[in-house]
Every structure is written in C-alpha cells, then in structure tokens.
Amino acid sequence: MGSGSSSPQPVARPQAQVLPSPQGQPGQQRRGNFEEVQLQYGQSQATPTHGHQGYGPTHGHQGHGQPRPQAQGAYGHPNHIQGYGNQAQQYGKSNGYVHPEYGASTSSGYGGHAAHQQKHRDDFDDDLDDWIEQKNNQTPSHQAATQQSSAASEEDMILETFHHNDGTEYTVLRQSGHRAYLDWQTQEWVQFPNEWLGQGHFGEQDTLFTEQVQLQTTSDTNGPSTSGTTSGYVTEETASSTPDDDRDGYFDHPLKGRTVITYMFEEKRNVYCYMDDETGYWINMPLMWELHNDYIRRQVHEIQESIPTWTDEIDILASLRQCNYNTEQTVANYLCLGDPNLGAKRWGGGREGQQQLQEKDRQIHALQEQLKQKEREKQSLLQERLALKTEVVEKLEKVAELNEKVLDLEVENNDMHVKLSASHMQMERMKTMTPSSFGRRRHGEIESGFDSQRESSAESMTVVKAPRTPTPEPLPPAGPTVEEETLKALNHSALELDKSYRSLKVIVKDGFSDLQDLTKKAISALGQISEMDSSSGNEVEELRVLYRKEALQRKLLYNQLQELRGNIRVFCRCRRDDRVGGYMQFPNDEDIVVPTGGSKKTFSFDKVFSPASTQEQVFEDTLPIVQSCVDGYNVCILAYGQTGSGKTFTMMGPPDYPGVNIRTIKELLRICNDKETVDYTLKISMVEVYNETLSDLLKEGSIGNATLDIRTMGKKQVITGLTAIEVKTERDITDTMETGFKNRTTAFTKMNAESSRSHLLLMLTVEGHDKISSTTSFGTLMLVDLAGSERISKTEATGQRLVEAAAINKSLTALGQVFQSLRTNALHVPYRNSKLTHLLQPALGGDAKACLFVMVSPDEKNVSESISTLTFGSSARQVSLGKAERNVTKGGKKK
Template sequence: MYLSNPFQTLQRFPQAWYSQGHFISSTPKAAGPTEGSGGGVPVPSDPARPPDDRTGTVHIQGRGTVATYMFEERANVCRYFEPQSGLWLLLPLQWEMNMDFTKERLQRVMAALPGLLDQTEILAALRQCSYDPEEVISVYLSVFGEQLLQRPAAAAAAAAGGEQRRAELHSLRALQDTEREVQDLRQRLHLQQQEARSVSQKKDSLTREVRYLSDVVQVLNRQLAQLEAEHHDARRKIRSLLAPRPTPPPPPPPPAAAAAAAAAAPPLDPAQLLRLHGQTRELRVGSRTLASAVRHLLGEAGEVLGEVGAAVGRLGRRAEAAAADLEEARALYRKEAVERRSLYNRLQEAQGNVRVMCRCRGGGASGCRGGGASGCLELPSDQEVLLLLRGTRRRFHFDKVFPPGASQEAVFAGTLPLITSCVDGYNVCILAYGQTGSGKSYTMTGTRDQPGVNVRSIQELLHMCTEQQSISYSLKVSMLEIYNDSLNDLLAKKNRTAPPLEIRAQGRGVSVPGLTQVPVQTQDDIIIAMETGEKNRKIASTKMNIESSRSHLVLTLTVEGVDRVSGVTSLGTLTLCDLAGSERISKTEAKGERLVEAAAINKSLTALGQVFSALRCNALHVPFRNSKLTHLLQPCLSGDAKCCVLVTLSPDPGDLAETLSTLQYGASIQQVALGKAARNPAPAKRNP
C-alpha cells in the first residue's frame, strides 16, 4: 500500500481483505506487538521515531520517495489510498514496477525467458498469477514453446518479435475468452435441457393423472346409469303394486270345489305393502344421495380437469419458451464455435503451421466407401482420434477428422480454403500419407463416379477462373511419378530413348526440364489428362492391396493470372501428392521387383520424415536432397507455401502397429511451423 505523505494518517484496510489472504513484507517482523497491528494506526509526526517494521520507502519517477506500508499476497490488490476520493485505488503498473517485491519477480521471469522483453506484459501476467513467477514462466512456455528461451539477435528483431508475441497473446486471450463463453453457453444449455426434461416429466405425470380421473368418471357414470335403471324398475314395480285394481265382475257361482279353494286363499297383507313402501323410500334416498355424490365428484373432476388443462397450457408455454431458449443457446454456441474456429485458423495461418487432417477408412474391403469406425479406432469428435492399444486409449488431436462415412465432397470441402488461395498467387501443397490399402489413392484420385481431391480441386479452380471478368487465367497441369527414385513423365508420349527427367534448382524453387504441361480449359480436358496419367502409373498387386501404387504421384497445376487493367501477373501452383503406401516388407512378403520397389518407397518416406523433423526443430540444415521426393517438394516445405497433409488410417486390428505409426507421424507433422505464406506476384506486363 502506498502513502502520498509518509506522515499522513494510516487508513484501515477494508475488513473483507483480512479473510482473502495474509499480509507480507520484505523485512521480518519484530518479535513482539507493534503499534501498527490491527489494520492501520496513525503514524506519529516525530520523524526521529523508529519506523514501523511494516513500512518502507520506494523511489517513483516523477513523485520522488514515497512510503510503503504492507503488501497483500493476492492478485490485483496492490492499491494505494487516495485522500481526495477516500478510496483504495489500483496501483499503476509503472509505480508497482519500482517495488522491490515486483522487481525481484520481474528479474526472475526475464532471466528464465530471455526472449520476453515487455516488462509491462510480464507484470500484468504476474498480477493474474498472484505474483507467482514460476506459474508465469510455465504459462508462457506452454503457450509459446521454447522460442522464448532464445535471446533475440538484435533490438529491432526483439521489438518486432515483441509486437508479434503481443498480437499472438491478444489472439490467445480472445480465444480463451471465447472458450469461457462457450463453456458458459454449454452450462446454460445443460440447465435448459434439465429444466425442459423436468417440465416434460411434470407434463407426463399430469397427463397420467388426467387419464386416471377420466377413467374414474367413466366408472361412476356407468354406476349412476345402472342405479338409475334399477331405481326406474323399482318405481315401476311399486306403482304397479300401489295402483288400484279394477273390481272384477262377479264371478259366476262357482262349483263347490272352486268355492272351497277361494275360501282357502290368504287375504292381501298390509304389512308387506308397508315394508315394500319403506324399501322403495330407502332406494329413492340412496339414489338421490348417489346422484349428489356423483355430481360432486363430477364437479371436482371438472375443476381438476380445468386446473390440469391450465397447468398443461402453462407447461406447454414454458416448454415452448425453453425450446426457444435452447435454440437460441444452440445458435450462440454454433456462432461461438465458428468464431473460435476462425480465430484458431487465423492463429495457425499466422504461425504457418502445417494443417493435418485425418480420414478413417471403412471396415469393408472397398476402401473408404462404407463401414463405421471399428476395430482399434474410435472417433469421439471431429478433431480427435482414440486408438485402443493394449487396453489403453491414446488420444490424438488433428485439425479435422473425417469418419468412415464421410463423402468425397466432405473431404474436398475441408481442403477447399487452401486450394482456392492458389488463384490469389499462393503456392499450395496437399499430401496424402498412410499405409498401403488405407485409402490414399481413393481420397486423392477417386473414381469416375466419386472423383477425389485432384479432379475436384482442378474443377473448382477452373470454375473460379472463368468467373473473373477483369483477370484472364491460364491453367496448365503436369503429372509425374517417382518410381525407384527416378522421375517419369506420365503425360508425355512414350519414348524409350528419352533420357530420364532431372530436378534443377531455379531461384528459390526447383524445376523439371522437359516435363510435359498440358493446358486445361474444360472439364473434359481434366478428365482426359487424369486418365492418361493414371494409365501410365506403376501399380502392382501385393498381399495387403490388390492394386497398390508402387510410386509417388505428383500432380502440379500452374495458375497464371494477368490483370487486364493493371497488367499485374500472379503465379500460383497447386501441388497434389499421392504418396506410395508405407508398408512392412515382412507383412507384404515382397520379393524380387516388389522388394526393390518397397525399399525405394520406404527410403523416400523416411527422408520425408527427416525433413519434417528438421523443420519442427528449426534445424539449420534441412536434408531436402536426400531423395527425389523431398527435393521436388522443397518449394512446398520451405516456408512460401500453404501445406496440408491428409493422413489415412485403417481400423483393422491387424494394422494396429501401422495405424499407431501413422498417427504419430501426423501428430509430429502438425507441430511444424513453416512461417506465413507469401504471394508470388510477377512484374506488370506492359502492353506494346
């Protein structure tokens, strides 16, 4: 705590601060009570009095020497008392930077991270981490990696690096804020779902109760109808008994026997008539009582039905409101997810990382055309792959994961943002890597009915170029294969006496003199060129794949655009590489010529892995010339191009070792940073 005047009255700390931490000072406290205990007491005006062991001084530029009193070990609580406003105000960074407490922690962080030069940024991070330098160091290392451990070569480079790191940190903070908002939206969505389930359960309970009461009313109605029928019969019988009988005509004088029988018949008993009358009255009373009870029950049932109807209406309205809130939360979540993905892509593009996408082949024998994730793989989300390995699960993260049911259109849509930048003058490279039979050729080339990335990308670029009115484009396609570390032109007319193709250095890139380039203007031109190249490609049957590609296919599309207004020329290239399948010779049982081919394939893939490893470690020398494949791909991996690797997987348990190796290969490639890609403008062409 700072005091503007060392002899002014000390202000008591707010009572809430005592339960939030403890007070520390740079000097040990004296053994015994001091007058400063209790949160602040007046400092005597006698300057000769010994100072309190919790006070000190610090020199602040522009203010001179001021007194300090206590420091609380808690984030954002280093404050000073302002007498004019009577408030404890947050201490400015420039003041706090001159305190011995913060100086020592700033020096520790800067000594551990020489590449971090902004003291203001470090002090802000210390505030967020409760002034724990170890936590600040670990946070910076986890975010920016080991690049902060290297000291910049020059002050200008250090300033530029600091600006870039601040921009990246700002993007990271925005991403973290977005993640927190997404978590809040998820929590709100969860609460809304729970409330909707509760409302639905109450609605079901009330519906069951209404159904039960309806059944009770129906039973009572049947009983009432039965009682009314019995009452009607009883009244009819009573009326028939009480009705006066007509006086019969005097009978003819009976014979002697009839007269004796009539004399013997008993007369009508009045007591029996009274008993029947009493029973009838009891039935009438019971009927009226039952009718009253039924009317009462029907009234109560009507009231209950009305209340249930009102409750159902309220529940329906609440369910509609909950559904609207749920849909709004889902829309916000989708919006935040899109923004988060956009920020992540912008950060990746700024860092120039290689994007890695993963595609899992279906369980059937027809490549990627069907089947679900089975065997040793699980796909919990569109960015994660779980590998079941000896009872454990290993998790791998990628930029995009396509399930076995993903269509060719979905895979192409994932690579479309990279492909379309070729029209703007960028170099783009897409590689397919995986073991033999995992679906690389199907993903890149496809079939006539289901074309792959190669055909779809050229069609899309051709469509984009035809839509441009002020820029004229020309597209040329070339195809070559690298077979046994030699280059073969797949679009050239076969000439046995022609010398093999060689790679020549051309400025910052490479060229292949004599390589055939075919202009394409329509979709038919694309199909004819692709079919011609596929017919000339080397394929053979192995134990793991009936039609195994025995060479690396490299398809290059050159897009040259000329602006008719300014005359500026842009040149972009799209390199599509279908690598030959990595395979184990012991598993494929290759012999003779197949053995030589497998050895050449594995050698070139090993050289490609060494290049990615050197790029990941920022090595001074990158071994591009260890193979023809890496030498040809040097412009795509040297930092001027946008690169994407499609990793294909097999879910079969028998391919577990190859699947693990492929996943580890893709995860290591994802850490490679090539730097931000640059456009390739050419000088303007002057019209004669």
C-alpha cells in the first residue's frame, strides 16, 4: 500500500484498459472518470460536449448531473493555494464548467465554445511538459516565475489522492487542468497518465473539512446558492437524516428492570486455523489443540494468574477466543459476568468514575502496604530461621566433636585396662618372688610406665578405667618380688583412677544428652519457623493475587473512564501574541468563538487554552496520559497547526519555560522512581518524517538516507534500525534530545530545508517489571510536533517546496482519514496511507490513548487557517465521542 518507495512509472503500467475515446462510451469505468470531472469542475448539469482528453468528460453519462455525494475536499487536506472556498462557491453557483483558466462559469454554455475548446486542447498539450518541468524545477528563478504566473492567473493548485486499482496510492497535483503525480522515490512530478482514470479513482471525501467548506461558502456567498455548493457533502444535517444505524439496539434487562443500549461493533476477529493437508483448507483449530500452542498457553496462564479460581482451561480459552485473544478483555468479562447483577458493577463516568477510581487507588495502596508489611515479617522470619539454623549446625558440630572425643577415650580406656591388668598380673607374680636387684629394676620400670600412662590419660581425660577383660600375658620368668607396700599404693592409685574415669564418663554422658536435647529443640524450632514461613508465603501469595486483581480492576476502571471521556482528547490552544489578537473569544474553558464574515462560529474541545494560559496549565491536562504510559499503554501527544501557531512552543518550549515534552518526561521519571515495587527501564528515540522518509535523529547522517523501516511483527510494530538510548535521569534525557536536535539542524541546513516542514517524533518506551506481581508492562509515549498544516503558498509552487507540501498534505490527510475511520468505527483504518500514520498506528486506536493539541494563531489574517485547524480538531474530537454518542442513541432516537 501507499505510494512510498514503490511508485511504478506510468510506462510500466498495463495499458489494457486504455479508453478508446474520451468522448462518449459510457461504462462502468468511465463513470468514475466522469464523477471526478464533476468534482473538478462543479456540478455541470447539461454540458453537451466537452472533450478534453485528460478531463475525461462523457456528457450525458449515467450519473451526470446527480448530486455528487463527495466533493472537492475529498481530495485531501486543504493544503492548496488559497481559494478553496471561492472555488466551492463557483461550483455551487455554476451550472456548467467553470474553467479555472478562463474565468467565470459559462453556465451550461461551455459546450458551445467549440473553437475555444480546440484551442484549449492544443494549448494544454503544449503546456503540459513545461508545466511538469516547472513543478520539478527548483531554481529560485523558476520559483519567481511561477509566483508571477500564479499570481497573474489566480489558478488553484490542488493536491489529490488517486487510488489505483492495484492498491497503490498516488499524490496527484492538479492545476489548470494539468495533472502530475509525485514519484516518492525520485521525488519528481511525473505526468499523470490519462488511461489511469479508468483504472482507479480519486480519494474519498474527507469529511474532516466539510465544516470549512460550509463555513466558507456561507461567508463567501450571500444566499441560497450555498445549498448547491454543499449538496454533495455529507453535512451534519444530511448525516442526521440518514437512516438509523441498524447496529444500534437495546434490550430490556431482566434484572435491572430497565433498557440496556446495545451496539453491534464490527470488529475483525482473530481465528486460529490449521492447514488441513487432505482438503487443502484452513480449518478452525479445535480448542483442545489450541491449548498446546505456546502462545495460547501463555495467555491462559496469564489469565489464571490474575484469577486463580478460574481453573477450567477450556473455559478460559473459549472466553479468550470470544475476546479476540485479548487477555485483559477476557479477565474484564469474567469479572463483570462474575457479578450476579450481570454487569451491575458498571463504572460511571465523570465525578462518580473519578471517585471509584480514587477508591480503587486507596484499596490498592492499602494492599500494597499490607504486602510490604508481610514482606517485612517474612524477611525477619527468614533472618531468625537463618540464625537458628546456624546455631543448630554449630551444636551439631559440637556433638559430633564430643562423640569423637568419647570414642577416643573409649579406645584409650581399653588400652589402659589392658595395660593395668597386665601390671596386676605381674604384681601378683612378683608377690611370690624375693625382691632382688632385678625385681627392683623391673618394679621401677613398671612404675615409670604406669606413671607415663597415667600422665597421658590425665592429659586427655585423666581417666583410667578398671580392667574389664584382662588379657592374660605370658608369664615372665620368675624373678625377684616387689614390696607389698608399693603394690598396695599402686593398687590404690589404680582404683582412684578408675573412679575418676567413671565420674568423668557420667559428666560427658550428661553433657552429651543435654546437647542432644538442645539440638532436638533447635530442629523443632526450625521446623516451626519453616511452617510459619510457608504460611506467610501463602499469605503473601494471596495478597499478591488480590493486589493483581485490584491493580487490574483499577486499570480497567481507568480505561473505562477514559473511554467514556474518549480515548482521544482534543485540546485547543491559541498562542500568545501581544501585537495582535482579540478577535477570537474564549467564553469558557471548553469553547472558542471565531468570527467569520459577519457570523460567529463556536468550536468545542475538551479544553481550550486562551493566549493567557501558562505552560503549567497546558501540561496539567496531559497528566493522566503519562500515568497510562507507565501502566503499559501506548500513548501519544500531538501538536497540529499552521506554522508559527505555537506547536514547538507548546511541545518543547524554551529551556527556561519548558513545554509538554520536558514536563511529561519529568513526570514519567517521577512516577517510575516513586514506584518502589516496580523496576523501570526507559529508552528514548527520535524520529523525523520528512518527505515520506523516516530518519533516526540519534544517528548522525541518517536524515534523508532512509535508514529506518517500519515492520509489523505479530501484534507489535517495530522500527528496524532505530537507535534507542537508555535514560535514567532528566539530564540523560535532555542531553539525548539535544543530540537529536543538533543532528536535525545540521541535516536540514545541509539540505537547505526547514525543520518545520517535517514531523518530529520523540518516542519513549517504558518497560516496568512489577516485583510483587512478577508481571512486565510495556508502554510507549510518542510526543509529536507535526509539520505546519497551512496550505501551500504560491512561493512553494515548485521544486523541493512543492514536494514538501505534497508530503505534508499526504500525511496530514492520512491522519485525518485515520481519525475519521476511528470515528466511524470503520473495519479498515488506513494507517498505512502515510509514514506518519503508520508510525503512529500503535498510539492511535485500540487501547491507545491520544491527546491532540490544535494550535491556532490569534492573528485575524490567519482566520482561514485557524478555521481549518479547528475543524480538523473538532472532527478528531468526535473520534473520542463516538461511543458516547451511540450511548445516547436509543431505539433510533437521537438526542
């Protein structure tokens, strides 16, 4: 889609449908051509002949003279040279062909000027090449020439969108009957092939600008002719008189005793299918199979984590299917249906909703506090457990040590007993012998051996045990006997030693059993702590579930509140200019009154900021959107308006008086830092959209080199090759932005271009990991300073300026179309019609929340641009009011 990089050359186009002759031959394809001619030249009622090739007129053609349901404005954004209103007026007044070159309407008489017609045909062919060359030429002299010729001829230059049947879209420039389309790749204007007229159609009417046409025709004409002018437009009146939307409905609620308004939303439904090899058809996947799909399993688990009581996986999956695989919607439905009053828990909007939201905030806060307290308790229990564990381990080590010692003692004791019994036996034998020198020597030996044994046993336990099982030793040869006194003393000391060993053994045994008791107690305390730990773990888990549920409900509530208020909020700001002003009025903070040609027109917005408003006041109203980003939503703040209306002032602002960008980022950092329970990672990128080319401002040399590309991966949109810098502090952010702006200025100076002719997007991604609920959120914030929305001035009628104007026209028209599609709940939202809208896709529509600032100048000479801007804003605002409007449409009655 889109006419971006793949615009084919006209020569490459299949010629099969080239029309035989511009005259006559009514046919289906020609019909489209004819209607386009009507668009260009008004509602010609009875032009008999008009045959200029290129205009494709077929007189008397079916549809001829019928009120055209679409009008000139359909061709896009009002980015054309002044005179739109006048032109519309001409259409209304004229009953015939109003030639842009030859002046006023000929009122059904144009067909009679055959000679004039022929001349025009010849001139046209001769002029075409010159004209295209002129449009492509970028030299100042050519520009000056164009300016002069334009000024002289007062011709309107109009940018149109041509939709070729092959799906390609072309930006077409039309002036003085010439048509050329822009080849975006070469950025050159190429002659529009006439045969294409039968191979496609020009753009649908852009109702965003209906208001403007009405206004201008009302002020420019004095009378009923306006009805002719606007008969082709779907105006407020015609819209309300159209048949009721059969998707509207209602039913009598059995429990509530009142009527519930319903609406059949047409949405695309995702269906999981598998390829049946036998039949070669895609077949809906059975639920049981689907449960084996990783992606689906993850979704089911996510839901189960939020609602642990919902255990039936098939039931969850069925609901998931119903909700188009949107987990949040599935949970919301469950919570709502869980209510016995069938959704009686409907959140109110306005003050009531705000109060409910605050109540939820309080509950969440209390839960967070409880969780924190529990976490603290758990921590102290864990520490206690750790200390006890260490103690138990130490005690067990001691027990093991003592056990070892006791064992050693036992061994030693046994040795001692053996030796003692040997001594005893020896002594017994010696008693029978006469003391002799041998006996004395032997006795001395025994005594000294005994002493040394005593010492060594005293060293360890000072215990000597009585012999238990004396091992008989072979008797030494009979020798001299020991004195009895000595033997007695020896015996006595042996008995004493044995006694002390026994008492010591008792002490060791007691100590050992005490130690065992202590260890048992420590182990049981450890068990108790573990139990407490697991029960506190359960409690914490329950609290976590409750917290998750409350947080989810808060999010849903917030969303519903936003939905009631509108997911697109539109603010209007009139810039301050002390030299001019005063003609616009600001009766309250929601309306702005613009005097136009004797009458006054009131435009309403979510908030209107007068010239006296401060940057703080402007920022205050964007605050909720920042919170949404932190909660994991895609949000977007855009500034739209003509050059000099204060877009950059509002978005960026001077360093000492910062605008929305800096304040939003500061707030984002504040919220992220305040949330102790969530770890956030912030990344920043800067993108420039200039002449339908994306550039990475944080990469030097990227501008104009088309280094970026938008890709869709699953449900996500990815900009390949885009630099994203992680930022932690405000300083990091301002430094990064400075780099981006420096690159932008350098590149534009090199290209001899102006930055106000490009769109600037500051993109922040916020990834948050909730430590309590273990969930990860991913939000994006886009801050967009759009290119000036003013019409092309005559000085821009050629070369680079004209391409820039076409690019701006294309992207802002696409933005308008996106708003319009969202407003009408269209099945297809044409995000891909321009690089800008493609980039903004995640931030517009769906769950995304957007905030649009329409900026106007207080200078009366800009009134036409201001009205155009305000009209754009009003239409965008209706996107947000779409649902609310339907809510007040009951049974076909419109309030």
